[in-house]
Amino acid sequence: MDIENIKKKISDISDTIIENKEYLTELDRQIGDADHGYNMAKGFTAVKIILEDDFESVKELINKIAMTLISNVGGASGPLYGSFFMKFAQGLDDSDNINKKQFADAFSKGLDGVIMRGKAQINDKTMVDVLEPVSKALYEDKPYSEIVKLAKEKMEDTKEMKARKGRASYLGDRSIGHIDPGACSSYLMIETLMGDLDG
DSSP states (O other), rough: OOOEEEEEEHHHHHHHHHTHHEEEHHHHHHSSSSSSSHHHHHHHHHHHHHTOOSSSHHHHHHHHHHHHHHHHOTTTHHHHHHHHHHHHTTTTSSSSOHHHHHHHHHHHHHHHHHHHHHHOTTTTSTTTHHHHHHHHHTTTTTOOOHHHHHHHHHHHHHGGGGGOTTTGGGGGGGGTTOOHHHHHHHHHHHHHHHHSSSO
């Protein structure tokens, strides 16, 4: 996938997040600060603007996205998604395109960045519950359609988890019964990115 195709995908992801602003915020209202959707929409509105710039490599583009999210997304989401894209970029060379193997490697590094920043693991009821299984499936070269289904299942699984990280963890057992908003925004990005790609 070359830079122009990646820009198009990032633009689509931005639109998806912006369109789901109210839904993500409602999820966060149930177990968090009620700002996840608004913060994410603000960040990806800024991302859409930088997509108009020219970039010499995919790495440069993804790095710019990382810095834009860190600068514009409030709460915990900015540093977490910023860390994902920053580490993702570190997994790339200076090419103007990216293949499936490079994508899997970079995604894994992005996941490492999220874990390093948020100190979350599987079953903590966070975005890691979606990102880690997806990373594993990418390495196993699963069809993208299967990966999207997996991401949705893992997002929905967070509903029955007790939060162990972030503001939701203060609720204890009351956090059970609600989908994690970060897991949902991660799923929405993955579905938008991979939903129409050939396996």
